[in-house]
Amino acid sequence: MSAMSQPGRRYRRSVRLLAAAAGLATAGAFAAALPADAHESERGGHGHGPSRYQDVQLLSFNDLHGNLEPPSGSSGRVTELQADGTTKTIDAGGVEYLATHLREAREGNAYSITAAGGDMVGASPLISGLFHDEPTIEALNDLDLDVTSVGNHEFDEGARELARLQKGGCHPTDGCYTDKKFKGADFPYLAANVLDEKTGKPVLKPYFVWKKKDVRIGFIGVTLENTPGVVSAEGVKGLQFKDEVETINKYAKELQRQGVKSIVALIHEGGSPASSSYNYDCDAPGAGDGISGPIVDIAKNVTPQVDALVTGHTHAAYACTIDDPAGNPRTVTSAASFGRLYTDTTLTYDRRTGDIARTSVASANHVVTRTVAKAADMTALISKWNTLAAPIGNRAIGYISADIPSTGTESPMGDLIADAQLAYGKELDPETDLALMNPGGVRAGLTYAQKGTEGDGVVTYAEGFTVQPFSNTVNLQDFTGAQLISVLQEQVSGSNAASPKILQPSSGLTYTLDLTKTGADRIVADSVRLNGAAIDPAATYRVATNSFLAGGGDGFTTLGLGTNDLVGTDDLAALAQYLTANSTATTPIAPPAANRITIVS
Numbered sequence: 001m002s003a004m005s006q007p008g009r010r011y012r013r014s015v016r017l018l019a020a021a022a023g024l025a026t027a028g029a030f031a032a033a034l035p036a037d038a039h040e041s042e043r044g045g046h047g048h049g050p051s052r053y054q055d056v057q058l059l060s061f062n063d064l065h066g067n068l069e070p071p072s073g074s075s076g077r078v079t080e081l082q083a084d085g086t087t088k089t090i091d092a093g094g095v096e097y098l099a100t101h102l103r104e105a106r107e108g109n110a111y112s113i114t115a116a117g118g119d120m121v122g123a124s125p126l127i128s129g130l131f132h133d134e135p136t137i138e139a140l141n142d143l144d145l146d147v148t149s150v151g152n153h154e155f156d157e158g159a160r161e162l163a164r165l166q167k168g169g170c171h172p173t174d175g176c177y178t179d180k181k182f183k184g185a186d187f188p189y190l191a192a193n194v195l196d197e198k199t200g201k202p203v204l205k206p207y208f209v210w211k212k213k214d215v216r217i218g219f220i221g222v223t224l225e226n227t228p229g230v231v232s233a234e235g236v237k238g239l240q241f242k243d244e245v246e247t248i249n250k251y252a253k254e255l256q257r258q259g260v261k262s263i264v265a266l267i268h269e270g271g272s273p274a275s276s277s278y279n280y281d282c283d284a285p286g287a288g289d290g291i292s293g294p295i296v297d298i299a300k301n302v303t304p305q306v307d308a309l310v311t312g313h314t315h316a317a318y319a320c321t322i323d324d325p326a327g328n329p330r331t332v333t334s335a336a337s338f339g340r341l342y343t344d345t346t347l348t349y350d351r352r353t354g355d356i357a358r359t360s361v362a363s364a365n366h367v368v369t370r371t372v373a374k375a376a377d378m379t380a381l382i383s384k385w386n387t388l389a390a391p392i393g394n395r396a397i398g399y400i401s402a403d404i405p406s407t408g409t410e411s412p413m414g415d416l417i418a419d420a421q422l423a424y425g426k427e428l429d430p431e432t433d434l435a436l437m438n439p440g441g442v443r444a445g446l447t448y449a450q451k452g453t454e455g456d457g458v459v460t461y462a463e464g465f466t467v468q469p470f471s472n473t474v475n476l477q478d479f480t481g482a483q484l485i486s487v488l489q490e491q492v493s494g495s496n497a498a499s500p501k502i503l504q505p506s507s508g509l510t511y512t513l514d515l516t517k518t519g520a521d522r523i524v525a526d527s528v529r530l531n532g533a534a535i536d537p538a539a540t541y542r543v544a545t546n547s548f549l550a551g552g553g554d555g556f557t558t559l560g561l562g563t564n565d566l567v568g569t570d571d572l573a574a575l576a577q578y579l580t581a582n583s584t585a586t587t588p589i590a591p592p593a594a595n596r597i598t599i600v601s
Contacts, residue, residue, distance in 0.1 A: 066124025122153025190221020398579025
């Protein structure tokens with residue numbers, strides 16, 4: 001899967017700045033006037049009773065992934081498009097700043113809702129992941145989150161653990177981490193399309209109705225139907241994941257029957273805008289023409305009874321309009337990931353109809369800059385959990401000579417992980433030939449600059465955990481050369497044809513990826529070499545992968561067909577062992593050149 005949508009794993013280890021361009025670009029499509037009968041007195045409340053139209057603020061974000069501290073490297077920056085067409089990057093993220101931005105945004109808004117689009121937890125840095133994401137739930141409670149959908153990562157540890165995050169209670173194995181019992185989420189997790197196989201009913205609430213005085217707005221929450229394809233089998237055991245559109249339309253009807261006419265869908269599935277700039281106007285080519293991906297078809301088919309879609313999963317930033325089935329424009333938003341952005345949407349509620357006046361909906365993404373004051377309660381929360389994590393997290397596991405980034409079709413970080421798994425595989429079995437790493441499992445890069453007081457170039461266990469925060473094991477399997485070629489072709493064909501998932505190769509494996517071609521033909525088969533020798537279709541190759549890939553995850557069905565399986569230690573331990581064995585303070589590891597795949601475009 002893409003680097004922005006890492007599959008779940010079986011277990012996890014125990015200012016506000018709005019560029020003028022953003023406001024113009026994203027809100028402009030909805031700047032039409034209110035209906036003709038919405039006079040100023042009806043909206044402004046100048047009369048004796050409540051006005052007919054009530055602006056309701058909807059603040060939203062998605063894919064936090066337990067990033068309580070400011071993310072490092074490219075994971076902690078956003079790109080902003082300037083008026084002259086150039087771009088600049090802005091440091092962003094961290095719940096201390098997110099809390100300040102959200103609280104400032106709410107000022108002066110009597111009617112304000114905060115909602116999220118899933119993946120609040122999972123693939124989390126050490127400060128949260130080590131404690132089964134209790135710290136993130138605690139932070140979201142303090143952020144006054146009202147409601148969120150589940151995402152695929154909410155199922156990393158299975159439905160029972162998700163229920164614990166919702167309802168509270170100490171972890172069944174690790175117990176309580178503090179002298180206080182974990183109380184669970186103050187907000188509802190919505191899982192309308194996730195059914196218990198035995199009962200056929202949603203494992204959590206399908207919808208939630210937000211109420212204030214006479215204003216009622218319904219929220220329906222779903223995750224991507226393909227969650228079983230991006231989460232380990234153990235995580236989704238006993239669950240069924242239904243079609244997003246059919247589920248939303250079903251519960252929209254139910255809400256309508258209850259008299260709830262204003263409805264927002266929280267959807268953990270997303271799209272890819274034509275630009276990586278958060279303030280890109282994806283409606284500039286035409287309404288919704290600047291975005292592609294699964295969310296487009298979903299948006300075009302969700303019932304017009306739904307007034308707005310808050311989305312996620314792809315870690316992209318957009319505030320677009322996509323026509324609903326009736327041909328009317330409807331806002332579709334996503335706020336990147338890791339708490340770097342939040343979306344501010346104005347929903348104008350019509351008290352006469354109980355519905356949203358769609359023509360007056362306005363939405364824009366705002367940067368969670370780090371130039372505002374830190375929220376003191378979040379600073380205290382981070383300090384508390386960091387103190388508990390410090391004995392484990394501060395341990396040095398290696399040294400690097402420069403940043404090792406995780407970006408690109410082939411990334412230096414991905415290559416380093418593959419090299420570490422190959423080295424570990426050879427310890428288990430000297431006949432191990434190569435290793436392949438899924439790009440979505442590379443959650444971050446390593447930065448040369450010190451994060452705390454460890455010193456520049458020092459890699460701590462906590463930093464390694466941020467890169468590989470799951471307890472996947474390193475597995476060895478035998479494949480024929482023909483199967484190995486098929487694995488490489490599955491990167492760009494089948495379920496991965498539209499959005500290729502390029503496996504990160506270990507040293508010695510080279511080939512050409514021709515992006516001018518389509519499907520499996522993008523892999524130039526006769527270019528594939530192992531240590532300079534062509535792949536023999538009939539020969540047997542010993543391959544190291546993580547357990548997610550070994551189970552056929554991410555559309556790599558051939559990887560699920562290996563033989564002579566051998567299960568080793570967890571992937572982070574393999575990475576830490578490699579760094580420790582191959583680096584010292586005076587001889588640090590240099591970033592791999594990321595030149596094993598020759599890309600033709």
